[in-house]
Structures are given as structure tokens and as C-alpha cells.
Amino acid sequence: MCGIAGYIGKNKASKFLLEALKRLEYRGYDSAGIVVLNKNIPKCLKSVGKINALEKKMKNENLDGFLGISHTRWATHGSPSEDNAHPHSDCRGNIWLVHNGIIENYKTLKKNLIEEGHSFKSETDTEVIAHLIESHFKGSLEKAVFSALKQIKGAYALAVISKDDPDKIVVAKKSSPLVMGIGKDEYFLASDPSAIVGYTDKIIYFDDDEISIITKNGHQIISAIDNNEINKSHCQIDFDASKIEKCGHSHFYLKEIFECPEAVKNSIRGRIIPEDGLVKLGGLETLDQDKLREINRIILIACGTANFAGLVGEYIMEEYAGIPVEVEIGSEFRYRKPIIDSRTAVITISQSGETADTLASLSEAKRKGALTLGIVNTVGSTIARETEAGVYNHVGPEIAVASTKAFISQIIILALLTVYLGRMRGMSLTMGKRITEEIQKMPSLIEKVLENDRQIKDLAKKYSRYRNFLFLGRKYNYPIAEEGALKLKEVTYVHAEGCASGEMKHGPIAMINENFPSVFIAPSDSVYEKNWSNMEEVKARNGKIIAIVTEGNEEIKNIADDVIYIPKTLEMLTPILSVIPLYLFSAYMGMELNCDIDKPRNLAKSVTVE
Numbered sequence: 001m002c003g004i005a006g007y008i009g010k011n012k013a014s015k016f017l018l019e020a021l022k023r024l025e026y027r028g029y030d031s032a033g034i035v036v037l038n039k040n041i042p043k044c045l046k047s048v049g050k051i052n053a054l055e056k057k058m059k060n061e062n063l064d065g066f067l068g069i070s071h072t073r074w075a076t077h078g079s080p081s082e083d084n085a086h087p088h089s090d091c092r093g094n095i096w097l098v099h100n101g102i103i104e105n106y107k108t109l110k111k112n113l114i115e116e117g118h119s120f121k122s123e124t125d126t127e128v129i130a131h132l133i134e135s136h137f138k139g140s141l142e143k144a145v146f147s148a149l150k151q152i153k154g155a156y157a158l159a160v161i162s163k164d165d166p167d168k169i170v171v172a173k174k175s176s177p178l179v180m181g182i183g184k185d186e187y188f189l190a191s192d193p194s195a196i197v198g199y200t201d202k203i204i205y206f207d208d209d210e211i212s213i214i215t216k217n218g219h220q221i222i223s224a225i226d227n228n229e230i231n232k233s234h235c236q237i238d239f240d241a242s243k244i245e246k247c248g249h250s251h252f253y254l255k256e257i258f259e260c261p262e263a264v265k266n267s268i269r270g271r272i273i274p275e276d277g278l279v280k281l282g283g284l285e286t287l288d289q290d291k292l293r294e295i296n297r298i299i300l301i302a303c304g305t306a307n308f309a310g311l312v313g314e315y316i317m318e319e320y321a322g323i324p325v326e327v328e329i330g331s332e333f334r335y336r337k338p339i340i341d342s343r344t345a346v347i348t349i350s351q352s353g354e355t356a357d358t359l360a361s362l363s364e365a366k367r368k369g370a371l372t373l374g375i376v377n378t379v380g381s382t383i384a385r386e387t388e389a390g391v392y393n394h395v396g397p398e399i400a401v402a403s404t405k406a407f408i409s410q411i412i413i414l415a416l417l418t419v420y421l422g423r424m425r426g427m428s429l430t431m432g433k434r435i436t437e438e439i440q441k442m443p444s445l446i447e448k449v450l451e452n453d454r455q456i457k458d459l460a461k462k463y464s465r466y467r468n469f470l471f472l473g474r475k476y477n478y479p480i481a482e483e484g485a486l487k488l489k490e491v492t493y494v495h496a497e498g499c500a501s502g503e504m505k506h507g508p509i510a511m512i513n514e515n516f517p518s519v520f521i522a523p524s525d526s527v528y529e530k531n532w533s534n535m536e537e538v539k540a541r542n543g544k545i546i547a548i549v550t551e552g553n554e555e556i557k558n559i560a561d562d563v564i565y566i567p568k569t570l571e572m573l574t575p576i577l578s579v580i581p582l583y584l585f586s587a588y589m590g591m592e593l594n595c596d597i598d599k600p601r602n603l604a605k606s607v608t609v610e
């Protein structure tokens with residue numbers, strides 16, 4: 001969580017530092033701060049709330065320096081307050097730093113530092129780093145940072161400046177992301193490249209245990225392990241800055257829902273050979289294909305929405321590729337004793353590629369000898385780099401905190417992977433063709449669902465007075481029931497539960513009455529009749545029903561209060577269509593209830609803490 005930024009160069013630092021925070025706001029937004037060295041005098045401003053509160057404060061202040069750091073926070077240690085907001089400083093206000101990550105041994109360090117006479121201003125874990133650096137400082141900031149880091153346990157992306165060793169920023173990374181943009185006589189630092197796009201296209205991704213000393217004229221990267229200099233070349237990033245604008249939409253959340261057809265097009269581009277019913281995944285071709293042929297078990301690991309995509313993937317892969325699949329929650333996997341061998345493929349699914357629990361599970365899987373693969377959207381992210389091979393989603397930046405277009409793409413990639421692995425095994429040419437042809441139709445089918453926009457907006461208005469919802473689905477659409485409920489909770493704060501329709505009778509049905517509507521995802525598939533019986537059970541208890549069903553289903557009007565139609569497709573691909581109305585429903589409900597649907601309270605897009 002948290003976003004950090006830094007600037008040193010020929011221009012005033014504050015412009016980039018503020019703009020970068022706005023682009024990183026998805027990483028956390030309960031407080032923010034900036035410090036700039038103005039003729040070697042540190043000038044720090046902090047504010048509680050979103051970045052615009054800091055921006056307002058900055059308008060009346062002189063922040064003229066050419067070097068500085070900034071931070072947007074998602075509170076872990078200490079409530080959102082100005083005292084707890086970064087940047088943090090040492091006792092004398094000479095050393096300033098911003099931090100993303102968690103210092104696990106901060107309590108012991110803090111106790112010792114207090115005994116040595118240091119006085120603390122915040123409740124954060126981060127502040128200990130500033131005091132540790134102070135205690136080691138003898139004129140060279142980098143030397144003090146090196147020594148301080150030797151005492152620290154935990155995760156960090158750090159940027160440090162000092163009035164007593166000015167004209168440089170010292171940065172360090174372990175387990176939290178950090179990138180550097182190289183301009184002409186200027187450097188940009190940020191938690192991810194999206195904050196730097198438009199300023200330069202030359203990026204260096206720092207790796208763990210690297211420390212860099214950056215001046216406006218050059219930089220040096222040193223290994224924190226053996227103090228040797230590391231020669232690292234930069235990557236050229238290809239990133240369209242217009243992708244991080246709202247482009248006529250009122251919210252990023254809505255914009256990204258409407259981008260789903262484009263997202264699918266981008267995810268499948270160049271990857272399907274329809275005449276042969278084959279899929280081409282360049283990212284996997286670097287692997288020994290026999291290794292892929294020998295996989296006898298797949299474990300999909302992901303968190304949040306990506307985990308529900310994994311659940312859809314489990315059903316698809318088992319049915320069509322014939323490989324046993326399990327889906328694991330990132331935060332659970334590594335605390336169990338998973339049984340893994342070299343024929344197990346562990347596939348991590350992550351939009352950001354930085355989710356701490358997913359990343360930690362990946363390390364555990366590697367340690368145990370699994371083949372590790374990734375389905376990741378953010379190019380160059382940690383998961384993308386740490387896995388042996390993988391497939392990028394290529395859906396462009398997703399800015400709204402609640403994931404939508406990445407989810408659609410994750411299912412698409414899992415379906416492509418099913419064909420890729422399936423055709424190496426028993427899947428016939430005919431089946432390969434059927435699936436790939438249908439995948440190619442997805443963009444236009446999603447467009448058709450999006451045409452229901454107006455109807456769903458009206459429905460959201462009609463149902464906005466209800467405080468509880470049950471989402472129900474079976475088989476391929478069970479994960480969609482979970483995802484629909486998650487989205488409603490996330491962006492409207494309305495209580496919602498997702499449930500496998502068949503499980504309703506084991507508990508959730510007790511809640512049903514006229515004030516507790518149910519949303520049924522019941523396309524005309526192999527379990528439609530079963531869903532119908534569950535609808536009868538809800539009706540018998542006076543529950544209201546919103547049903548998402550396949551076009552042409554007229555009988556549904558006899559039982560459902562409201563009906564949303566989706567086009568016909570293969571059963572395994574129905575989740576891609578059925579989730580779209582649920583996304584729109586949550587968006588319009590949220591707007592109806594005056595919620596910030598782009599940045600819901602208490603959440604962050606990239607959850608880099610465990």
C-alpha cells in the first residue's frame with residue numbers, strides 16, 4: 001500500500017511530486033505529504049484525506065526546491081492523521097523520508113531509540129527508519145542509510161533526503177516496488193511507472209536489496225548485500241498517457257467497465273490461430289513445452305477479485321483441459337503445508353503484480369519446486385519478474401480501485417490457457433476451434449450487454465433503498481455471485497453476500513424477506529433448472545428477484561421482479577457477460593448513494609502489506 005514519489009533535477013520538484021501522487025492515489029488515500037529542499041531548507045506539508053486536500057495546502061506555500069519526495073498513505077500503523085502522514089523526519093527535522101512497506105521489528109527499534117534519547121512524533125513503523133539513519137549519520141547520507149537498513153527487518157521502498165547532505169536522494173528497495181525514470185538532467189522516482197509516464201520513457205526497475213544514490217547529474221546502484229556497484233540498463237516503456245484520463249466518463253470505474261470490450265480485444269490480439277483451434281502465448285513459449293505437457297496439477301493463487309477469476313478458471317480448466325485445479329487465497333496458501341512437486345504449476349493471478357500475499361505465496365511455491373507462472377496486467381511488476389514465465393493481460397492501466405476490466409481479461413487469459421494446455425493433451429481440434437471462435441466474439445457480445453446501461457441505471461435507482469442483497473449463481477456463475485457481492489460492498493458500502501445457489505438452503509435463506517433482494521445469475525446453461533428451483537424458494541419467502549438470464553427467456557418474467565438479458569454464448573464464457581450488469585449495477589448504486597466509486601473508503605488498489 002501507499003505510493004511514494006521523488007524528484008531531483010532542473011525543474012521545480014513540487015509539480016511532479018503532486019502529479020505523481022495523483023496517479024498513485026489508487027495505492028492509498030487517507031493522507032498525503034510532501035517535503036521539498038528549498039535552498040537546503042526542508043519545507044514539509046501534510047494533510048489528511050485525498051490528494052486534493054494536500055494540493056489546496058500547497059497553493060499557499062512556497063515549495064520552490066528542485067529536489068523532494070512525496071507520499072500517499074494507506075494506514076497500517078497509526079490512524080490517518082497529519083502526524084502519521086509521511087514524510088517522516090529525524091529528531092531535528094534534517095533527514096526526511098517516505099516509505100512504502102512495513103518494518104516488522106519497529107517496536108524493538110523504537111524502544112532502543114527512545115532509550116538513546118530520540119523523540120518520536122508519530123505512531124508509525126516508518127519513523128524508526130528516520131531516527132536510525134540519524135543515529136548513523138556522520139556526513140554521508142548513503143552510508144547512514146546502508147547502516148540503518150542492516151538493522152531493519154521487513155518490506156520497504158524508501159526515498160530519503162537530508163539537509164546535511166543535500167543535492168541527492170538515496171533510495172532502497174526490499175519487497176515493495178520502486179522505479180526510477182531517467183530524464184535529461186533529472187530523475188523521477190515512483191512506486192510504479194504510471195506516475196512517470198509523460199515525463200520520460202526510460203525506466204529502471206529496482207530489485208530487492210538495491211540502494212541507489214541519485215543526483216541531478218547521475219545515479220549509482222549499489223548492492224546492499226555486498227556493497228558492489230550494479231550496472232543496470234534501463235527499459236523503454238511504451239505507455240499512452242491518455243489511458244490514465246477519464247475520457248468523457250464521470251468516473252474511472254465506469255470508464256473501465258465500458259473498456260471491457262477493448263480489454264478483451266487487447267488480451268486476445270495475436271494469440272488465436274482460429275483455423276487450427278490453437279492459442280499462441282508468447283510468454284509461455286520460452287519454456288520447455290514438455291514441462292507444460294507434464295503438468296499434472298495446477299494451483300491458481302490470487303486475492304480479491306483476481307481470486308474469483310481463478311475460481312472461474314478452475315471450472316474451465318478442469319472441464320476442458322482435464323487438469324486438476326485448485327484455487328488458493330494468497331493470504332492462506334503459505335501458512336498451510338501445500339503439497340507441491342515439480343509437476344505442479346502454480347499460477348499467480350494479479351492485476352497489479354504487487355499484491356503482497358500473492359507474492360509471498362509465489363516465493364513459497366518456488367521454494368517448494370513448483371513451475372511458477374503468472375497472469376499479470378502490470379508490465380515489469382514484481383510478480384511478472386519473479387515468475388518463470390507468464391501471460392500479460394495487456395488491458396492498460398486500471399485506475400479505479402475496484403477491479404473490472406482486469407477481471408474480464410483474467411478469465412479470458414485462463415480460457416486461452418485452457419486451450420493452450422488442452423490442445424497439448426486431449427482437446428480436439430473441433431473443441432479448440434469452438435472455444436477460440438467464441439472467445440473472439442466476446443468483445444461484440446460485451447458491447448451488447450453494455451447497451452443495457454440505461455435499464456441498469458434505473459434498476460440501481462429502484463433498489464438503492466435496500467441495505468442487504470444476496471447474489472446467487474451456480475457452476476460457472478457461482479464465482480460471479482461472489483464477485484457481484486464484492487463489488488456492491490466495495491463501491492456502495494451496502495451489505496451483500498455471494499453464495500452458490502445450492503448453498504442458500506444451508507443458511508442464507510434465513511435472511512430472505514421482502515426487504516432482502518436476491519440477484520440470480522441464471523443463464524440458460526446446464527444448471528438453469530436448479531437455479532429456477534432456488535428462485536422459487538426465494539419467491540416463497542416474499543423475496544424480490546433480479547435475474548440475469550439469456551436473451552429469449554420469457555418464462556423468467558413469471559418469477560423475477562426485474563430481468564436483465566445477456567446474449568447466448570458457451571456456458572464456460574457466460575461469466576464474462578453476466579458480470580457486466582453487476583458492475584454497472586454497483587456503479588450506479590454507488591453514484592445514487594453519493595459514494596466515491598473510484599476510491600472507496602478504507603481500500604487500496606495495490607495491497608502491498610500482508
Ligand code: G6P
Nearest residue numbers: 304305306350351352355402403
Ligand atoms: C485489492 C483491490 C482489488 C483486487 C485485489 C487483488 O483488494 O481493491 O480490486 O482484486 O487487491 O489485486 P491484484 O492486483 O493482485 O489483482
